[in-house]
Amino acid sequence: MTDQIIVNLEDQTGVMAENGPMRIFIQAWDRGRPDPQMAAKAARFSFACLEQVAKQHEYLKQQPCDLSSKLDPIPRAMVKSVMTTGEKDLTPMAAVAGSIADAVADWLFARGMSRVVVNNGGDIAIRLAENETARVGIRTRINNASISHKVELTGIDYPCWGINTSGLGGRSLTRGIASAVTAFAVTSSLADAAATSIANACFVRDDAIVQVPAQRVDPNTDIPGIPVTIKVGKVKKDTVLQAMEKALIRAEHYVETRIILGALIAVKKEILLTHEFNDKIAQLESV
Numbered sequence: 416m417t418d419q420i421i422v423n424l425e426d427q428t429g430v431m432a433e434n435g436p437m438r439i440f441i442q443a444w445d446r447g448r449p450d451p452q453m454a455a456k457a458a459r460f461s462f463a464c465l466e467q468v469a470k471q472h473e474y475l476k477q478q479p480c481d482l483s484s485k486l487d488p489i490p491r492a493m494v495k496s497v498m499t500t501g502e503k504d505l506t507p508m509a510a511v512a513g514s515i516a517d518a519v520a521d522w523l524f525a526r527g528m529s530r531v532v533v534n535n536g537g538d539i540a541i542r543l544a545e546n547e548t549a550r551v552g553i554r555t556r557i558n559n560a561s562i563s564h565k566v567e568l569t570g571i572d573y574p575c576w577g578i579n580t581s582g583l584g585g586r587s588l589t590r591g592i593a594s595a596v597t598a599f600a601v602t603s604s605l606a607d608a609a610a611t612s613i614a615n616a617c618f619v620r621d622d623a624i625v626q627v628p629a630q631r632v633d634p635n636t637d638i639p640g641i642p643v644t645i646k647v648g649k650v651k652k653d654t655v656l657q658a659m660e661k662a663l664i665r666a667e668h669y670v671e672t673r674i675i676l677g678a679l680i681a682v683k684k685e686i687l688l689t690h691e692f693n694d695k696i697a698q699l700e701s702v
Contacts, residue, residue, distance in 0.1 A: 418433070418434060418435060419432070419433070419434045419459075419462050420432065420433040420434070421455055421458045421459070423451055423455075424440070424442070424451070426449075427449055427451055428442045428443075428444070428449040428451065428454075429441045429442030429443055429449065429451055429454035429532075430451060430454045430455050430458050432458035432461055432462070434461070434462050434465055435465065435469075437461070437465050437515070437535065437536070438535075438536060439458070439461050439515070439516070439519070439533065439534065439535045439536070440532075440533070440534040440535075441454045441457050441458055441461070441519060441523075441531075441532075441533050442454060442531070442532045442533075443457065443523045443528040443530070443531050444528060444529060444530040444531075444547075445527060445528055445529055446529050447529075450528065453523060453526065453528060454523070457519050457522055457523050457533075458519075460518075460519060460522050461515060461518075461519045464489050464515045464518050464519065465515065467487040467488065467489040467490060468489055468490060468493075468511055468515070470487070471486065471487065471490045474490070475490055475493060475494075475506065475507040475508055475511070475637075476506055476507075476508055476637035477506060477637075478503065478504075478505070478506050479503065480494045480497050480498045480506070480507055481494070482494055482495065482498070488518065489514050489515060489518055490507065492510070492514040492517065492518070492602075492604045493507035493508070493509075493510040493511055493514045493604065494507045495604075496509075496510040496513070496514065496602070496604040496605050496607065496608040497509055497510055497608045499605065499608070499674055500608045500609055500612045500669070500674065502608075502612040502615070504590070504615065504638065504641055505608060505611060505612060506637040506638065508637045509587070509607065509608050509611045509612075510604045510605075510607045510608040510611075511607075512535045512536050512537075512538035512579075512603075512607060513535070513538045513540070513577055513579050513602070513603035513604040513605070513606055513607025513608070514603070514604040514607070515535055516533045516534070516535040516538055516539060516540035516577075516603040517540045517577065517602050517603045517604050519533045519535075519540070520532075520533045520540035520541065520542045520575075520603075521540075521542070523542070524542035524574075528542070529543075529544035529546075529547055530542070530543055530544065530547040530549065531543075532549060533603075535603075536586060537557075537579075537580055537585075537586075538577075538578075538579045538580075538603055538606075538607050539551065539576075539577065539578040539579065539603060540575075540576070540577055540602070540603035541568060541575070541576040541577075541578070542574060542575055542576075543568065543569065543570030543573075543574055543576070544570050544574070545570045545571055545574075546570065546571075547569070547570045548567055548568065548569050548570070549567070549568050549576070550565055550566070550567045550568075551565065551566050551567075551568060551578050552564070552565050552702070553565065553566065553580075553595075553597050553679060553699075554580065554595055554597075555594060555595050555679075555681035555686060556584070556594045556595055556681070556683075557580055557581070557582040557583065557584050557585040557594060557595040558583070558584030558585070558594075562702050563701065563702055564679075564699050564700060564701055564702060565699075565700050565702055566696060566697040566698065566699055566700070567697050567698075568696070568697055569697075572696075572697075573601055573676075575601050575602060576599065576600075576601065576603075577598075577599070577600045577601065577602045577603030577604065577605060577606035577607070578597065578598075578599055578603070578606060579597070579598055579600075579603055579606035579607040579609075579610045580595050580596065580597045580598075580610055581593075581595075581596050581598075581607075581610040581611045581613070581614040582594055582595040582596050582614045582681075583614075583644055583647065587611065588629050588632060588633065588636060588638065588643040589611070589614045589615060589643060589644055590614075590615040590618055590626075590641065590642065590643055590644060591614045591615050591616060591617035591618040591644060591658065591662065592617055592618055592624060592644055592647045592650070592655070592658055592682055593613075593614045593617040593658075593659075593662060593680060593681065593682055594681045594682050594683055595679075595681045596610050596613045596614040596617065596662065596666075596678060596679070596680050596681070597610065597678060597679045598610035598613060598666070598669075598675045598677075598678045599675060599676045599677050599678065599696050600674065600675040600676055601676070605674055605675065606675060609666075609669050609674055609675045609678070610678070612665060612669075613662050613665050613666045613669070613678055613680065614662070616661050616662045616664070616665040617658045617659060617661060617662035617680060617682065618644070618658050618661065619654055619657045619658045619661070621650055621654050623647065623648030623649050623650045624644060624646070624647055624648070624650065625644070625645050625646040625647075625648070626642040626643060626644050626645065627642065627643065627645055628640055628641070628642060628643075629641050629642070629643045632645060652685075655682045655683065655685055656685065658682065659680050659682055659685060659687050660687075662680045662687075663680055663687050663689065666678040666680065666689050667689055667690060670689050670690065670695070676695050676696055677689040677691075677692045677695050677696045678692075679692070679699070
């Protein structure tokens with residue numbers, strides 16, 4: 416492809432790479448020392464990952480998911496993650512950004528990097544050696560760049576982390592009213608699919624909530640015929656809490672079945688956390 420761009424980050428910890436619809440930030444450290452050269456090599460690998468998706472794009476926009484077809488590694492990861500959630504409305508495209516982030520992070524970690532952070536449009540894959548940590552900022556409004564909370568992840572707890580956010584105003588369409596749902600898992604692919612599913616569950620019918628068929632918002636959508644939320648007006652607090660409780664039930668199910676480690680659910684100023692969030696992940700701190 417001719418639109419491939421790789422640019423060094425100002426702090427020299429890695430690179431930003433662009434290719435078609437993908438903009439990915441790749442940072443790599445080797446025992447405390449940043450290695451932008453390895454990050455640049457990983458960026459070229461990320462282009463190959465995107466090509467796998469492009470090659471099987473039409474299949475990946477379909478439902479139901481099926482692992483019987485001959486799939487490349489990235490599409491296979493996408494299909495497997497979506498199937499794991501059990502939500503029938505999702506297509507494998509619900510896990511595309513996280514699956515590419517995972518592959519790039521794994522590529523670097525396998526080549527000796529001790530700390531890796533890959534941010535694929537807000538869908539993050541982190542790999543940490545035992546003595547490494549990473550601080551992650553969280554937004555409770557997906558369409559607001561301001562960081563409202565932070566958590567510090569450690570390699571002692573898990574070497575592999577996926578942190579993914581879905582909700583109203585994000586890159587993807589949503590069926591719910593969540594301002595943001597952030598899911599934590601041991602892969603970004605799983606966190607990506609789960610965050611989408613939990614955000615979809617955050618819904619109750621109300622005259623102030625406006626939905627339209629997905630194809631009216633995006634003619635090329637992978638979920639035509641499914642209603643998606645385009646506006647949330649003045650909704651009573653009790654109604655908001657009902658929607659959040661539905662999302663929390665789904666999130667807790669994913670925690671119990673070990674699909675995710677935990678999740679944060681936000682609708683405007685209201686926040687809910689899955690059970691034992693701080694014990695399973697890290698202390699959530701306000702910024």
